[in-house]
Amino acid sequence: xxxxxxxxxxxxxxxxxxxxxxxxxxxxxxxxxxxxxxxxxxxxxxxxxxxxxxxxxxxxxxxxxxxxxxxxxxxxxxxxxxxxxxxxxxxxxxxxxxxxxxxxxxxxxxxxxxxx
Amino acid sequence: xxxxxxxxxxxxxxxxxxxxxxxxxxxxxxxxxxxxxxxxxxxxxxxxxxxxxxxxxxxxxxxxxxxxxxxxxxxxxxxxxxxxxxxxxxxxxxxxxxxxxxxxxxxxx
Numbered sequence: 739x740x741x742x743x744x745x746x747x748x749x750x751x752x753x754x755x756x757x758x759x760x761x762x763x764x765x766x767x768x769x770x771x772x773x774x775x776x777x778x779x780x781x782x783x784x785x786x787x788x789x790x791x792x793x794x795x796x797x798x799x800x801x802x803x804x805x806x807x808x809x810x811x812x813x814x815x816x817x818x819x820x821x822x823x824x825x826x827x828x829x830x831x832x833x834x835x836x837x838x839x840x841x842x843x844x845x846x847x848x849x850x851x852x853x854x
Numbered sequence: 855x856x857x858x859x860x861x862x863x864x865x866x867x868x869x870x871x872x873x874x875x876x877x878x879x880x881x882x883x884x885x886x887x888x889x890x891x892x893x894x895x896x897x898x899x900x901x902x903x904x905x906x907x908x909x910x911x912x913x914x915x916x917x918x919x920x921x922x923x924x925x926x927x928x929x930x931x932x933x934x935x936x937x938x939x940x941x942x943x944x945x946x947x948x949x950x951x952x953x954x955x956x957x958x959x960x961x962x963x
Contacts, residue, residue, distance in 0.1 A: 771951075781898065781941070781953040794950065829897055843951060845897035 740764075742846035744830050750852045756818040759849045762811055763832030771843060772805055772815050773829040781829070787813065788835065820853045827851070855880055858954035860942050866960045871932050875957045877925040877942030884952075886945040887918055889927050891938045892956065898941055901927075932961045 743762040751757055763770045771786040785795040787807045795805070802821070807813040817824055827850050831843040860877045867873050879887075887904035902909065904916040904925055915928040925942055942954035 780955040783950055783952075786950070794948065842900045845899065847897055 742830055742832050742844055744828075744846035744849050746849060747847060748850045748852075750854065751820055752854055753821055754819045755853075756816065757820045757824075757851060757853075759815040759828050759830075759851070761813045761815070761830030761846060763813070763830070764844055765811065767832035767834045767844075768810070769833045769835050770807060770813050771831040771833075772813070773831065773845075774826045775829060775848075776826045784815070817851075820851075822853045825851055825853050856955075857881060857946075857952045858942055858944050860954040860957045862955055862957060864958040864960050866962060867932055868962050869932060869934060871961075872928065872930050873932055873959060874929075875927045875940055875942075875959075877927075877954055879923050879925070879942075879944045879952075881944070881946055881952075882923060883947040884923075884944045885947055885949075887916075887925050888943040888945075888951075889914075889916060889925075890941040890943055890953070892941055893938045898953075901940070929959075932959075934961050934963060937961045 745760045769788050772784040773781050775781045784797045785805045786793055790807045803817055805815045827848045829845050829848045831845045833843045858879050865873055889901040890898040891901045892898040902911050902916055904918045906918055908917045913930045917926045937960050939956040939958045941956045944952045
């Protein structure tokens with residue numbers, strides 16, 4: 739299995755530009771999660787989808803951030819316009835939710851975003 | 855107060871040492887508990903789940919105390935390859951995973 743695939747792996751952009759991060763979850767998984775990791779705040783959940791439907795986007799920092807999941811094998815996280823404080827590592831994770839009790843999330847390698 | 859709190863360390867220990875990490879969580883309705891491991895500049899990976907009765911996986915032992923809202927991870931006979939950041943993770947009653955800031959372990963030869 740290829741695991742969770744994210745692209746690009748690194749992105750350097752100027753303030754004000756639009757940034758699109760992409761994620762392909764593990765085939766057969768029904769839940770997808772977007773996280774942001776910084777030294778100051780650690781790993782924070784931004785949004786998650788179940789069966790392609792957004793379930794909880796309370797972690798999305800502001801309207802500049804949006805996420806979509808048009809089908810079971812693809813999701814995007816968009817930042818428009820980007821700001822220097824958005825610089826972070828963005829992880830996508832997927833899981834197969836079989837039971838409510840517990841499940842494992844598999845993380846992609848992350849996208850390291852730098853906004854100058 | 856953070857929902858999941860950990861001592862960031864770093865913990866510097868010699869090979870073969872036993873080291874323990876602790877974690878506290880604030881939401882008494884939390885459902886499930888995990889330890890994830892994250893290597894430098896890599897993604898987090900599940901190390902082990904934590905069960906109420908305590909559980910062991912080789913050199914790793916996890917304990918949960920629901921009354922005190924406290925989770926621990928014990929590593930015996932530590933190896934150089936154990937050097938990483940260990941993330942305490944709690945699943946809340948909405949199904950979301952809440953991650954602690956992580957505890958950094960450095961095992962020295």
